[in-house]
Amino acid sequence: MKQVITGLLLAVGLWLLPGEAAAGGINELQELIEETPAGGELELENKTYKGNVVITKPLTVKGKNGTKVHGDGTGNVIEIESPDVTLENLEIRYSGRSRDTSEEFAGVRVLDQNITLKNLDIAETYHGIYINQSKHIVIENNTIVGLDTSSLGDMGSGIHIVRSGDNHIEGNFIKQSRDGIYVEYSDNNEIIENTVQETRYGLHYMYSNFNRFEANKFIQNTGGAAIMHSDNIELRNNSFSYNHGSRSFGLIIQGSRENDVIDNEFYLNQRGLYLEQSTSNMIEGNTFFKNKIGIEVWSSTTSHYFIKNSFHDNSSDVIAVGGKSNNQFFKNGVGNYWNTPMLDLDQDGAGDREMASTSAISQLIEENELVYLFLESPAMAVYEQLNNLLSGQQTMALDKYPLMKENPSANEAWMFGGAGILVAGIYMWKRRRRM
Structure with missing residues (x-):
């Protein structure tokens, strides 16, 4: 009789908890x-x-196509x-989301060194990957998608790194x-x-120095x-678009x-590059294309050099806000x-006259940030034209050695070459008349 009762209880338990039974129990992994x-x-x-x-010893854990690790929604997966x-x-899901705890939870939380995380698919977690006081972490080729929520406070970071150095983060997709x-x-x-x-x-x-940041895309x-508040950062060959x-x-x-x-690309941004309360940064070889403002420089920014940058089809190439500052748009005979x-x-590869980038809207921007919303409106274009006619434009950037295009179009080459021949001809004609 006892065996029958035990069997019935076991059958009822398996029927009530099919997930745990099929997966081998909650603690199988x-x-x-x-x-x-x-x-x-x-x-x-x-x-x-x-x-x-929790992994407490050196170990490699590999999944196959379809291997999933799902948390219970209360802690780190x-x-x-x-x-x-x-x-x-591994596919990793369902960390804790509560912020009323001593820690912020993640799909993967790392608390030691020499860790490799690659080809992970992480979603439905507060932070995707959280690195705390660790070194020599490799994070490669992971896909991390945050929580589908309209509240910024309910969202963590894709990859969150705190007091950790000498790490390599490459080829990840974060959204x-x-x-x-x-x-x-x-x-x-x-x-x-x-x-x-x-x-x-x-x-x-934030407060992080000597980091290298290369070939990333921000869309x-x-x-x-x-x-x-970070120094000696190298930002090279990155793309910033549609921000x-x-x-x-x-x-x-x-x-x-x-x-x-x-050598970064700034394309279709409200403002391509924004500089404030900073000093002694080098801005070189970047492309600013179809931004509302290419570069916005506040007067608290000093001792910057801007060279070999290319400006095309921005509503305003450069806006200097808050008054004059000590920045140079040329160095050693090289401009932009x-x-x-x-x-x-x-x-000699440089224009024969200095180039002054002018605008009349910097004062408007300083007084009211809503001006950003109207940078491409016809009213703003009229405002700029009126100030230009009335000599109300201010110099935003002065380039004493503006660079010629390296590969001008055929029409441009003909126009500039023809103008040069014309000027030279006039000069020779006047000289002959004096003789």
Whole structure:
């Protein structure tokens, strides 16, 4: 009789808890982790495993196509508390979302060094990946999609790095998070070839120095990248595009110094590059194309050099706000490329006259930020033209050595060449008359 009752109870239990039974119990993945020897490899099946699990020894955990680790919505789905751990080919879902706790939860939380996270598919988590006081972390080729919520406070970062250095972040796709990649008090990190879209800030640096940031793409964010209170950052070959809003930007540098912004592309942003309370940054070889404002420089920004940058079809190439500041748009006889016809009769590669980028709207911007909404309106164009006629324009940038286009079109070449011949002819004719 006891055996019959036991069998009935077991059958009822299996009927009530089919998920746990099919998956081998809520602690199946944790048990597999414990059973795998230190330094070993755990290969998971293409099924759903229950999180929340903790890894406390060196280990490689690999999934197959369809391997899923789903948390219970109350903590970190996978927490790593050991060095030399690799996670690969896993779908990770459902971390805790509450902010009324001592920590902010993540799909993967890393608390040690020499960790590799690659080919992970992370969604429905507060933070995607959270790195805390760790070094030598490799984060490659992951897809991280944030929570589908309209409340910014309910969203974490795609990758959140705090007090961690010497990490390599490459080839990740991040979407719909508060900040795509957040870096705080963390030096010597490499962030390469990532794509971030539909976030507040695609990249957000705070008090982090000597980081390299190269070949990333930031698309349709409120702000592409924000470099704040961080020095010696190298930003090279990145693309900032379609970052729109009343005060949006491709890149902001604030309270920072000695950063190199080189060979980046700023396309269709509210403001391409925004500079405030910063000093001694080099802005070189960048392209500013079809932005409402190419570069906005506040008077608190000083000792910057702008050279070899190219400006095309922006509503305003440069706006200087708050008064004059000590910045130079040339260095050692090298200036910038402006979308303005000019002559180079001595063929030295620079225009024969200095180039002054002028505007009358900087005072309006300083007084009311709503002006940003009307930069492309006909009224603003009329305002600029009237001030130009009445000599009310102010010089926003003075380039004493404006560069000629390296490859002018056939029409431009004919026009400039013809103008040169004409001027030379007039000069020779006047000289002959004096003789």
